[in-house]
Amino acid sequence: MIDEPRRLVDRQDTSAALHQDLRAAILREPIGYDVDRGLARFEAWLADPASSTFDPSAATGTASAGASGIPIGAWVAGAIGLTGLVAGAVLVLGDQAESDPTESIGRPLDIERPAEAVSEPKTPPDGAALVSEAEPVAPANPTARVQSVAKPRSVARPKTASTNSVAPTSGEHRLQAEMRALAEARSTLSKDPKRALMLVRSAEREFGDGLFAEEWHALEVLALSALGQTREAHARATVFLRRWPKSAFAERVRRVTDGANPAER
Amino acid sequence: MSTSDVIDAGELFRRHARFVAGFVRRMGAHAEDVDDLVQEVFMVTHAKGGYRVGPAKPTSYLAEIALRLLANRRRRRARSREHNDSLQIARAATGSATASDVLEARHSLERVQSALDMLDVDRRAVFILFELEGESCGSIAAGLGIPVGTVYSRLHKARAEFASAHAGLLSRELLRPEPLHARSAT
Numbered sequence: 001m002i003d004e005p006r007r008l009v010d011r012q013d014t015s016a017a018l019h020q021d022l023r024a025a026i027l028r029e030p031i032g033y034d035v036d037r038g039l040a041r042f043e044a045w046l047a048d049p050a051s052s053t054f055d056p057s058a059a060t061g062t063a064s065a066g067a068s069g070i071p072i073g074a075w076v077a078g079a080i081g082l083t084g085l086v087a088g089a090v091l092v093l094g095d096q097a098e099s100d101p102t103e104s105i106g107r108p109l110d111i112e113r114p115a116e117a118v119s120e121p122k123t124p125p126d127g128a129a130l131v132s133e134a135e136p137v138a139p140a141n142p143t144a145r146v147q148s149v150a151k152p153r154s155v156a157r158p159k160t161a162s163t164n165s166v167a168p169t170s171g172e173h174r175l176q177a178e179m180r181a182l183a184e185a186r187s188t189l190s191k192d193p194k195r196a197l198m199l200v201r202s203a204e205r206e207f208g209d210g211l212f213a214e215e216w217h218a219l220e221v222l223a224l225s226a227l228g229q230t231r232e233a234h235a236r237a238t239v240f241l242r243r244w245p246k247s248a249f250a251e252r253v254r255r256v257t258d259g260a261n262p263a264e265r
Numbered sequence: 266m267s268t269s270d271v272i273d274a275g276e277l278f279r280r281h282a283r284f285v286a287g288f289v290r291r292m293g294a295h296a297e298d299v300d301d302l303v304q305e306v307f308m309v310t311h312a313k314g315g316y317r318v319g320p321a322k323p324t325s326y327l328a329e330i331a332l333r334l335l336a337n338r339r340r341r342r343a344r345s346r347e348h349n350d351s352l353q354i355a356r357a358a359t360g361s362a363t364a365s366d367v368l369e370a371r372h373s374l375e376r377v378q379s380a381l382d383m384l385d386v387d388r389r390a391v392f393i394l395f396e397l398e399g400e401s402c403g404s405i406a407a408g409l410g411i412p413v414g415t416v417y418s419r420l421h422k423a424r425a426e427f428a429s430a431h432a433g434l435l436s437r438e439l440l441r442p443e444p445l446h447a448r449s450a451t
Contacts (some may be wrong), residue, residue: 004403005417007396008424018431024373025397031299034285038300039278041308046275174337175305179312211309211333246319 166202195228218249225256270318274311291393306331325408388423440450
């Protein structure tokens, strides 16, 4: 067991000037952020991701354009993105996925974070007293979860049916594009796993090890398995389980390595 | 896993939006981007089903998402933050106290941010989370999905680079004539 290093600000050998500056940085926020206004904006989006009337600037009083120059409202133009993703991933990847996707809309994805870091610990920067770390606290009211995600609806969105490219369309936010692509891939899986797999491959090229890498890799395993490419499915499943052993998808993926076809469940 | 093991994005927002805003700012996000970045972090968190209680604290978990979003943003526009922007960090943070306290705090924050800006992104993230946010190395490792040994290694290097950069900034300030308004403020 390696002791947790001590912070510079707690060490005696830290210079006075450095100590003073670090202390100032710890005590003072680097930017003023209005949580209430930000939360209002977020909750408005949660309540109706597809709302075309939602004006972020009205909710926050801040500029509505992001770095990309795309208003945050543009996110909601493709409601299929997040809403479909949530519904779809629960449907296709979730262990309790059943036949009616709309029943699962309000349920966030059941996703586990990657396993805690393993492997050989190197020497800590200094060997000092162990710093106790508070465990994450469960919400006081865990049932008070947001249940207001809109049902999937038919929304105009970039057509990709004729192509397997998942690249962002003109003016589309990259993250939005990834969410849309993932939703599309998942909806395609059951009826056309070959196309789903092509979308996965395209996403791999387009987004690399993106924000939804875990979801993409799980989808890849399931698509390969559905196509009967057992050997590759097993290989990918093994890689997946090594990387995300505690994933919510792990059990589903593990069935592939156990020889069962999860798409048949 | 029971629902009590999951914290939804809305609750996370209430608890940690301020942390996310500060973290992305320290990581070099433009001031005008912070609000959107905070929104995006929690949108992704929501899409992923919220935070699941585990070895990573919620803040480490959110930091990892923020880092990926920042990386995406950097790829989109590879322009660096102007010095003026860095100064705004300090201005935004000053609270009460005397004019000289405010000025001193502002200089402290400027030096810290300038030194942070000189660090490699990966090391900067670990430095911020450990030294400024008080995260444990284990939590950082779990949140970022890297071995704890890598956290130690990055922290070790980040400290050396930060201290060196900080010392350089101090020595340059000592060589610089004190501005008139600073003297009049004391």
